[in-house]
Amino acid sequence: MYRRWAWSLAGDTGRDPASEHRRLMELALERDVDAAVAALEEHIKRASLVLQRWALQIGRA
Numbered sequence: 443m444y445r446r447w448a449w450s451l452a453g454d455t456g457r458d459p460a461s462e463h464r465r466l467m468e469l470a471l472e473r474d475v476d477a478a479v480a481a482l483e484e485h486i487k488r489a490s491l492v493l494q495r496w497a498l499q500i501g502r503a
Contacts, residue, residue, distance in 0.1 A: 448489035452496035457488070 448454040462485050469478035
């Protein structure tokens with residue numbers, strides 16, 4: 443649900459989830475643990491950060 447909110451409420455439309463998932467898969471298959479962990483953290487944190495920024499903006503309105 444948070445992903446839908448990030449997209450619809452906060453306007454996080456410049457994202458390409460399919461490419462992000464493909465990159466995560468490639469890094470896992472390459473067994474590049476450090477890069478895979480970094481990419482996964484970025485992937486997970488992005489929606490929450492976008493929603494937090496949106497909530498702060500709404501709170502100031």
